[in-house]
Amino acid sequence: MKLFLLQKEKAAGMNNETTSLGRKSRYTGLVFISAALLLIIVVLAFTGGLNISSFQKKYEESVVFSLVAPTKQTIGKIEYALKYGKELEHFYGLRELIDELLDQLEEVNEVRVLWPNEAIAFNRDNVILRVPIEDTSIIETLRDRHEVATKLENDSVVHDYMLERLENEYLLSVPIYNPHGYWEGSVQLAFDRSVVSTRTGEYLFILLRYLLLLAAFAALILVLTMSRLPITDHAGKLRSKPLLILIIAIMSVIQITYGYINYQLFSRAYINASQEVAVSAAEIISRDIQSVIEKGVPYSDLYQLDTYLQGIIQELPAIEQINLMNEENVLASSEGGRDRIESTMESDYTFEVGLIPDQTGNLPYIHVLLSETAIKTELRMIVLDMVTVLITSILFMIEISILVLLLLSNGLSNGVKKKKEIPRFTQQSPADTTMIRPLSFIFHLALFLSAAFIPIMSKELYEPLWGMSENLIIALPVTIEMFGAGVGVILAASNVDKRGWKPLFLLGALSVAIGMLICSLPSINILGFSLARGLAGFGYGVCFMALRALITSGASGEKQTSGLTSFFVGLYAGINCGIIVGAMLADRIGYHPVFTIGVIIVVLTGLFVLKQMKNTIPIPRKEKNISFGETFNQLGGFVRNKQVVAFLLLIVLPVAACNMFLDYYFPIFADHEGLSTSDVGRAFLVNGLIIVYLAPLFSKLFLKWLGVEKALLMSGLLVALAMVIFGVKGSVLTAIIAVILLGLSDSFGLVAQNKYYLSLKATGQLGTGKAIGYYDNMRKVGQMLGPMIFGGVVLMGQIGIGLLGILFLIMLLFFWVTRFRNDAEQQKRGSGNELSL
Incomplete structure (x- = not known):
């Protein structure tokens, strides 16, 4: 009987445990579905938001184009009078001209005529205000913007008007030039932001509706799948891999579907916006021509009508050609010819507007051809x-999904136990590296949001400083940032064994946040920006070493290897996502708000570390105690070793410096060539994807086929070739080729550098940890010198970068000739931990 009762109690306990596990599994499944659904909504909302802002920018451009054309007609009349001695300050008849302009532009609330000291404001209530301009910086900005535009050789790529986006309105300034071609003043149009936001709001509602429909569909699929797929195994552990595959598959399908809907919607919207511009241009032409025809002038006597039509479409890239024609002849054409255009094209790209007959009965019409x-x-x-958004969102979804699954897994492992207090400091405790990948991802995402436009922003902030050349001043923020990172690495390396990784990471994150916050200030100058980048760089160096210390605090070599791999995967994914997201946001909301977003993410990362992760210190290795004299002699022997010196100075330093072509020179070059910040971000993405996805394959192939030394030289040759190709012909195409070659070089070159360096006898004698520190610092020196080198060589033009590549080729040859061969034991290249980037 007693045995029966014991068995019954045991069975009851097992049933209770099974019930508890089932209840916990159902709860975890509900949390998983909720988290997955929230992630889907966030990603879709971000995608839709970017696309809405893209359309808003395009529609904004179409509104501006429709306003510029009639404004320039009015300005033409003003400039004609200035040729005959009239002064803008005392322009008789100005009110009539502006009233006529206001009648044409229904969207405009007020028209202002500005000159260096005063402005006259005309509004629709016939109230005229003559006010002094107290903020002279506005005039200087207009003068600089307009005078630079007049000096450009290719006027078709840069317009001479300027658009300011205020809180409630837009200000569109179109320049007035004097007879000598210099800026005399501006006509400024003020119109409400609702002119654009009302239209984009219609599409926002449509996108929101599709988002909710797709989210509901995703929720249905998740619920149906989870009802058949157990979320935990028999031991109660989370089935992470099947769940990760499930959520990525669902979100990828949803994202692709949403992208297709976005494209269909916005392609139609853009065509409509282009048609609206064409209609506006046709109305202007119709109004001007009919005002003359009504006075009895026949169409055949209209003077310089071809030139007039050319002037109309000069600021309207969406229009290819405008013709004044009847059933038999082309009376005038913006192309200057008289060739008839058959109206057989798609209706989306061509339409006609009728005119009134003249006194001879001639009844022509305006034929507008949009530029297909x-x-x-x-x-x-x-x-x-x-x-680009699709690729970035998939990377983002993978990393955030891993974070969600890790949190759920930790919740399951903790069970219903009371939450224990996280110890503030744990002496020699093994590291928990499970969170290293999402932590690395989120931190690097925040840090690299601004990477694509920092050189461009430096160029815009340029001002004379300490007698330095313009190129060196533009390079200053990136150079100081790299210098700060090197200092941070050194200080963190000397303190991490005493304080642990967590306090240093929090200190570094605080430094990064403060630096980025200063960068977000609209009033910042080039010196303040440089110092702020140095502060952010210092924080990054500290955080980088703190995260490396978190990995090395594990007692198991297997855990260290796994943690290191996770760290670099998260790092590259964070860099790619950060650069792309930051670049696309900068195109839409400006540079300064992107820094603010970065600050928020860094602060949230710091709070997560503070609350959820414990402090650890690296477990000390058992090493033989040596005296200071022995240590000094050991270090002296290391830095005098010819193999070490040749490797660090002839390979590591120039490769790191040349790689700053992407980080520093390419954004400036792309901006000069008219590429957007998003285009710069895409170049970074291509480079990063090559490194991430080709590195495992290329590392094995090149190291196996060529050996370590030849692979090392091959990677250097690719870097030199990238510089030479761009130096021979500096174009967007060769710049992209250079970026690709740099990515290919890094994909196996970093591993080759690692293996070669750690196989040297001098490295083993000094100790791997110290040797890696010297390697990291030499890379930081190269990254610090890179912007200064590029800033100097571009003074010779693009050929200077080609000469830089040739110089590196000579250094590679010198390294090959002067290298010392190791003995048989040294030639056997051992594997080691990958070095920092």
Whole structure:
């Protein structure tokens, strides 16, 4: 009987445990579905938000184009009078001209005429105000913007008007030039932001509706799948891999579907916006021509009508050609010819507007031909943006999904136990590296949001400083940032064994947040920006070493290897996502708000570390105690070793410096060539994807086929080749080729550098940890010198970068000739931990 009762109690206990596990599994499943659904909504909302902002920018441009054309007609009349001695300050008849302009532009609330000291404001209530301009910086900005535009050789790529986006309105300034071609003043149009936001709001509602429908569909699929797929195994552990595959598959399908809907919606919207511009242009032409025809002038006597039509479409890239024609002849054409255009094209790209007959009975019409090439080019850019967002969102979804699954797994492992207090400091405790990948991802995402536009922003902030050349001053923020990172690495390396990784990471995150916060200030100058980047760089160096210390605090070599791999995967994913997201946001909301977003993410990362992760210190290795004299002699022997010196000075330093072509020079070059910040971000993405996805394959192939030394030289040759190709012909194409070659070089070159360096006898004698520290610092020195080198060589033009590549080729040859061969034991290249980037 007693045995029966014991068995019954045991069975009851097992049933209770099974019930508890089942209840816990159902609860975890509900949390998983909720988290997955929230993630889907966030990603779709971000995608839709980017696309909405893209359309808003395009529609904004179409509104501006429709306002610029009639404004320039009015300005033409003003400039004609200035040729005959009239002064803008005392322009008789100005009110009539502006009233006529206000009648044409229904969206505009007020028109202001500005000159260096005063402005006259005309509004629709016939109230005229003459006010002094107290903020002279506005005038200087207008003068600089307009005078630079007049000096450009290719006027078709840069417009001479300027658009300011205020809180409640837009200010569109169109310049007035004097007879000598210099800026005399501006006509400024003020119109409400609702002119643009009302239209984009219609599409926002449509996108929101599709988002909710797709989210509901995703929720249905998740619920149906989870009802058949157990979320935990028999031991109560989370089935992470099947769940990760499930959520990525669902989100990828949803994201692709949403992207297709976005493209269909916005391609139609962009064509409509282009048609609205064309209609506006046709109305202007119709109004001007009919005002003359009504006075009895026949169409055949209209003077310089071809030139007039050319002036109309000069600021309207969406229009290819405008013709004044009747059933038999072309009376005038913006192309200057008289070739008839058959109206057989798609209705989306051509339409006609009728005119009144003249006294001879001639009844022509205006034929407008939209530029199919220009519109399709813009649509291709929309597709390119969407593909970029798709790739970035998939990377983002993978990393955040891993974080969600790790949190759920930790919740399951903790069970219903009372939450224990996280110890503030744990002496020699093994590291928990499970969170290293999402932590590395989120931190690097925040840090690299601004990477694509820091050199461009430096160029915009340029001002004379300490007698330095312009190129060196522009390079200053990146150089000081790299210097700060090197200092941070050194200080963190000397303190991490005493304080542990967590306090140093929090200190570094605070430094990064403060530096980025200073960068977000609109009033910042080039010196303040440089110092702020140095502070952010210092924080990054500290955080980098703190995270490396978190990995090395594990007692198990297997855990260290796993943690290191997770760290670099998260790092590259964070860099790629950060650069792309930051670049696309900068194109839409400006540079300064992107820094603010970065600050928020860094602060949230710091709070997560503070609350959820414990402090650890690296477990000390058992090493033989040596005296200071022995240590000094050992260090002296290391730095005098010819193999070490040749490797660090002839390989590591120049490779790190040349790689700053992407980080520093390419954004400035791309901006000069008219590429957007998003295009710069895409170049970074291509480079990063090559490194991430080709590195495992190329490392094995090149190291196996060529050996370590030849692979090392091959990677250097690719870097030199990238510089030479761009130096021979500096174009967007060769710049992209250079970026690709740099990515290919890094994909196996870093591993080759690692293996070669750790196989040297001098490295083993000094100790791997110390040797890695010297390697890291030499890379930081190269990254610090890179911007200064590029800033100097570009004074010779693009050929200077080609000469830099040739110099590196000579250094590679010198390294090959002067290297000392190791003995048989040293030639056997051992594997080691990968070094920092």
